[in-house]
Amino acid sequence: MQALIIDDENKARRLLERLLQEQCPDIKTILQASDLEAGVEIIKSEKLDIVYLDIEMPKYSGLQILELLEDTPVNFQIIFTTAYNQYAVDAFKLSAIDYLLKPIAVEELKAATEKAITVLKGQTINHQLKDLKKAFNQLALNKIALEIPKGVIFISHDDILLFEADGMYTKVYLDNGESELICKPLKHFVEQLSNLSIFYKPHRSYLVNLKHIKELSKKDGYHLIMTNSKTIPISKDKRDEFMTVINQVFNT
CATH class of the missing domain: 2.40.50.1020 (LytTr DNA-binding domain)
Incomplete structure (x- = not known):
C-alpha cells in the first residue's frame, strides 16, 4: 500500500514516517508533502491508499483538502493528525476514517491504520464483485x-x-x-x-x-x-x- 504524509513540520513528517515503517508493514511506500497544495498534486498523480493529513498548516488547513481536490475522486482513506483537543477532533471523524492526536501514540497509529486498511480491502472486494457481476451480466445476454x-x-x-x-x-x-x-x-x-x-x-x-x-x-x-x-x-x-x-x- 502507498501512503502520503502531509504536514508542514519536517520533524513531524519524519517521525510519522519512521513509526509507519516500524509498526505498519502493509504500507510499502511513504510519500511526503510540506503543504496541502503540494499534497494535492501528489494525490492527483499517484494512486494512494491512505493520507495522513495535518490540520493546522500555513495558507491552507488540512480541512480544505476537498476544496483543492475539486472533481478528483477520493479513493483513499484520510487520517487526520492534529494537536486539537478531543472535543474539536470529534467533528472531523465525519470526513475521515480516524484521527490521531499529537504527539502520536504508537498503538493509536496502528489501530487507525488497520481500520483504514480494513475499509480499503472491503472496497477492493466490492469492486471485484461488481466487475464479476458486470461480466456475468454480459454473459447473460447470450x-x-x-x-x-x-x-x-x-x-x-x-x-x-x-x-x-x-x-x-x-x-x-x-x-x-x-x-x-x-x-x-x-x-x-x-x-x-x-x-x-x-x-x-x-x-x-x-x-x-x-x-x-x-x-x-x-x-x-x-x-x-x-x-x-x-x-x-x-x-x-x-x-x-x-x-x-x-x-x-x-x-x-
Whole structure:
C-alpha cells in the first residue's frame, strides 16, 4: 500500500514516517508533502491508499483538502493528525476514517491504520464483485445458466431447442442431442426468458425456441415439429395467434 504524509513540520513528517515503517508493514511506500497544495498534486498523480493529513498548516488547513481536490475522486482513506483537543477532533471523524492526536501514540497509529486498511480491502472486494457481476451480466445476454447436479452449465440461447415441464422440474433439450433435467419449474424459464422473442410458449407444458421449428403440422390438431423431430402441441387458444403471425411474417 502507498501512503502520503502531509504536514508542514519536517520533524513531524519524519517521525510519522519512521513509526509507519516500524509498526505498519502493509504500507510499502511513504510519500511526503510540506503543504496541502503540494499534497494535492501528489494525490492527483499517484494512486494512494491512505493520507495522513495535518490540520493546522500555513495558507491552507488540512480541512480544505476537498476544496483543492475539486472533481478528483477520493479513493483513499484520510487520517487526520492534529494537536486539537478531543472535543474539536470529534467533528472531523465525519470526513475521515480516524484521527490521531499529537504527539502520536504508537498503538493509536496502528489501530487507525488497520481500520483504514480494513475499509480499503472491503472496497477492493466490492469492486471485484461488481466487475464479476458486470461480466456475468454480459454473459447473460447470450447464455443461460442451468443448475445441474454436478454444477452449473452455461448454454447459448441458440443452442436450446425447447423446455418441457416435468412436474416441478423442467427438461431442457439441447441442439447437440443431449437433454438436462433442471430442478426448477417451467414457469421459472418462461419468466427469465420473457424478454427474448425467440422463445414462445405454444402450450402450458412447453417453451420452444422458434429458431428450431422445422414444421407446423395440422394433422390431428396443430403441432410444431422441432429440429430434433420432437412434436410439440399448440393449444387451442394459441392457434389463431400463431397462424396470424406466420401469415404476416412469411406471407403464406
